[in-house]
Amino acid sequence: MQAVVLAAGEGTRIRPLSAAVPKPMLPVADRPMAAHTVDAAIDAGADEVVLVIGYEADTVREYFGTEYRDVPINYAIQEEQSGTADAVNAAREYIDGAFAVLNGDNLYDPAAIDELFERCPAVCAVEVDQPQNYGVLSTTDGTITDIVEKPADPPTNLANAGAYAFPEEARAWLEVPASERGEHEITDVLAQVIDEYAVSPVTLERWMDVGRPWELLEANEWKLDTLERRIDGEVSDQARLEGNVVIEEGATVESGVVIEGPVLVRSGATVGPNAYVRGATLIDEGATVGHAVEVKNSVLSPGATVGHLSYVGDSVLGRDVNFGAGTTVGNLRHDDGDIKFTVKGDRVSTGRRKFGVVAGDEVKTGINTSLTPGLKLETGATTHPGETVDRDR
Ligand code: TTP
Structure with missing residues (x-):
């Protein structure tokens, strides 16, 4: 399976640390944050990684090069940050089979990424205390039936953790209309995959979305x-x-x-x-x-x-x-x-x-x-x- 890793964002909430380095390249222990994601994908069996880059793109290119841990690395440029579906769409020319989508500024527990790849089509979910702040997944008999963004009355406490394994057909579904907040969202692609396929939830034991400076400290603590x-x-x-x-x-x-x-x-x-x-x-x-x-x-x-x-x-x-x-x-x-x-x-x-x-x-x-x-x-x-x-x- 190919892995598309999103690393085009600047990280405006983590300024000034992102002044010269994109947020996914900030240090977490012995590697940039995005390398933890790329490593998890390679350990799960990714045979090619496509990094979507934009802000301070050269920093990402210099680190990963054209081959990383013997796996070919390709780069797709997203000129303007207009949403996660748009970011994956920028990588479309490289996609020629089932593909995973991971965030370069999220830390996942690596065992769950193995399972995500095995159970494709699948999406990573995490149990949270306040699901109304997340995209919430509904499930029936172990299959995802719906995703609702920030619902007032959440049907479950399973939040979408932003890691997906999509079938090849989803490549044709990447051009989604802009959402209410004006972004082309990957969750709208997920909604279509849910309509057409039996999508499995994969529960993460541990997950972090690093957005703000103290979360970088917490990522390092982990x-x-x-x-x-x-x-x-x-x-x-x-x-x-x-x-x-x-x-x-x-x-x-x-x-x-x-x-x-x-x-x-x-x-x-x-x-x-x-x-x-x-x-x-x-x-x-x-x-x-x-x-x-x-x-x-x-x-x-x-x-x-x-x-x-x-x-x-x-x-x-x-x-x-x-x-x-x-x-x-x-x-x-x-x-x-x-x-x-x-x-x-x-x-x-x-x-x-x-x-x-x-x-x-x-x-x-x-x-x-x-x-x-x-x-x-x-x-x-x-x-x-x-x-x-x-x-x-
Ligand atoms: P965000 O954390 O929503 O955006 P960001 O990284 O730019 O940070 P901030 O909100 O502080 O400005 O992005 C989630 C992930 O998706 C992250 O890995 C960056 C990536 N992304 C893109 O590659 N392209 C996009 O258009 C968007 C919106 C996000």
Whole structure:
């Protein structure tokens, strides 16, 4: 079966992290997010992958190339993001048999993708508490009979998880009219497949749709925890590594460092001396965690530097960020309330008691900067020495 993976989106809700990298290429543990999806498809037996690309397309092309894990990769360009059916339609020239459609910004449990491929025509479903916020699937005798978008009175608690295995005939059904919100939706293609075929639901044990910055942290919490302990880098005898810790070849951990997994330190990164890293943290390629720095439950993108005497908790730091000595991130409100964050101009709850800051690429903080919880620093933003920053900039 062929797999069409949608990766044309910018990810406007995850800005500024998507300023130079499309959301599906943001790091989740040891790979870009979309690579988890492509790997799951290949493990399930995909013999060709078509990546639908658009925003910052070259980043995707450079990573996957024309062959990835011995499977041919093709690219379809979606010029304008006018919906998921339109995205799959952009890949139509490559489709010549049954095909799967997966989202490059979703994380699926890989066993379910195996089952999806086996049971084609099939769709992945996930049990949710509030089905009225999703596309809801109705089933009779183990077959899907209907899909309704965001129903006020949901017939089941089975939400559509956006992973489909379609018969070849569906290739001719990709040109659907625009929906009420003006997009050509893949769910309208699914509705036709449901009319013509017995479509099986495949229940996912675990699934994530990564849309907003704190969901990138949660994606890393999930996938870092699946890594097996491996120490290939240079680690001082005076360092202590506990639990699920991966130190890649070419990474350095100096003396006095304590790391409590799950933590991944990627090639070219350095930690220490005397640093404390804990709780689902990714220190990506070439990043630096220096002397007397504590990093907890965070993502440090390639080249990010937290050089000295700083605290970073529950935060995402973009590429080549530089935190000056003494930069301290607040990640908890005194009233213990959920931390809010600005998404496309609106303050929304992250649902998290602990959340720090999101710093776009090349942000630089002056020495002794204090950053309040839920702060967004745009690409290239700077702070003065000694400043307390409590408004996005
Ligand atoms: P979304 O998460 O709805 O869109 P997005 O990725 O652009 O993010 P945001 O809403 O924050 O701007 O998209 C779901 C998936 O489908 C994702 O993998 C991107 C992909 N997609 C396309 O490839 N083309 C499209 O026209 C649309 C709407 C989505």
